Amino acid sequence: MVILREHSDAPLRPNDPALYERLADEWWSPRGSFAMLHWLAAARAELVPPATRQGAVLVDLGCGGGLMAPHVRGKGYHHIGVDTSPSAIRQAADHGVLAVRGDVTALPLRDGCADVVAAGEILEHVEDLPRAVAEACRLLRPDGLLVLDTLADTALCRALAIGVAERVPKMAPRGVHDPELLVDRIELARECARHGVRLQVRGVRPSLRGVAAWLARRRETVPMVPISSTAVLFQGRGRRTAGGSPGATRAAAHPGHVGRAAAEG
Numbered sequence: 001m002v003i004l005r006e007h008s009d010a011p012l013r014p015n016d017p018a019l020y021e022r023l024a025d026e027w028w029s030p031r032g033s034f035a036m037l038h039w040l041a042a043a044r045a046e047l048v049p050p051a052t053r054q055g056a057v058l059v060d061l062g063c064g065g066g067l068m069a070p071h072v073r074g075k076g077y078h079h080i081g082v083d084t085s086p087s088a089i090r091q092a093a094d095h096g097v098l099a100v101r102g103d104v105t106a107l108p109l110r111d112g113c114a115d116v117v118a119a120g121e122i123l124e125h126v127e128d129l130p131r132a133v134a135e136a137c138r139l140l141r142p143d144g145l146l147v148l149d150t151l152a153d154t155a156l157c158r159a160l161a162i163g164v165a166e167r168v169p170k171m172a173p174r175g176v177h178d179p180e181l182l183v184d185r186i187e188l189a190r191e192c193a194r195h196g197v198r199l200q201v202r203g204v205r206p207s208l209r210g211v212a213a214w215l216a217r218r219r220e221t222v223p224m225v226p227i228s229s230t231a232v233l234f235q236g237r238g239r240r241t242a243g244g245s246p247g248a249t250r251a252a253a254h255p256g257h258v259g260r261a262a263a264e265g
């Protein structure tokens with residue numbers, strides 16, 4: 001496969017989409033710039049149950065190179081991916097994803113088309129979080145499932161996920177995150193609730209033993225483990241009820257609800 005590269009070495013602004021063209025040939029390298037995305041894709045897929053009906057659809061927002069594909073294959077979904085990066089969607093397609101070019105804030109898909117919407121490591125890249133959440137929820141069928149992982153808008157997250165991780169080779173590409181776009185957990189839960197999804201969240205981090213084994217090249221991937229704090233990296237999961245309700249919005253906006261480690265069983 002020929003990948004069209006963005007050849008300039010000019011510095012990029014934080015969260016510049018051109019970064020994904022520069023790093024296009026690293027998507028599927030388990031030790032490349034996107035290594036941690038492989039670990040997160042596996043953890044995200046664990047939140048997705050097997051499909052319960054013929055023709056079930058999983059929509060993968062900001063699908064990148066399609067790293068979730070091997071982990072959801074066999075669960076019975078048509079896997080549709082949406083991404084703005086031309087090189088990423090080509091690679092997602094090569095891995096069995098029906099990949100379309102599009103923006104997660106204006107999705108080219110019809111209302112209620114999805115049994116599952118996955119938003120992995122995408123919400124911290126969008127400028128209009130409410131719009132992206134509204135679009136994700138719009139795609140869900142009644143009782144459809146939203147799964148996500150993203151980075152929290154906290155000083156600790158800025159220090160670890162940007163200050164440290166972007167300086168350690170292969171942890172995260174330099175400049176991939178704009179600190180202004182980290183996700184406010186209260187706002188995220190409130191927006192989900194507005195659209196009928198009561199989000200439950202839990203913090204996750206890479207297993208330290210797993211990282212040690214990965215660094216020593218004894219294994220190619222690292223398990224993510226749940227933790228009580230959602231202050232850095234967290235997963236969310238929630239089903240869409242028939243419609244949002246003011247009560248659900250108020251409950252989700254309460255800090256105690258969002259901070260609790262409680263992934264739906």
Ligand SMILES: C[S@@+](CC[C@H](N)C(=O)[O-])C[C@H]1O[C@@H](n2cnc3c(N)ncnc32)[C@H](O)[C@@H]1O
Pocket residue numbers: 017020037038040041061062063064065066067068082083084085088102103104105119120121122125126
């Ligand atoms: C950090 S990567 C995550 C990729 C994938 N979800 C994963 O976890 O492997 C972010 C992806 O989102 C895409 N992206 C960023 N902004 C987007 C937008 N507004 N609409 C659609 N895709 C977007 C990028 O091109 C990139 O592929």
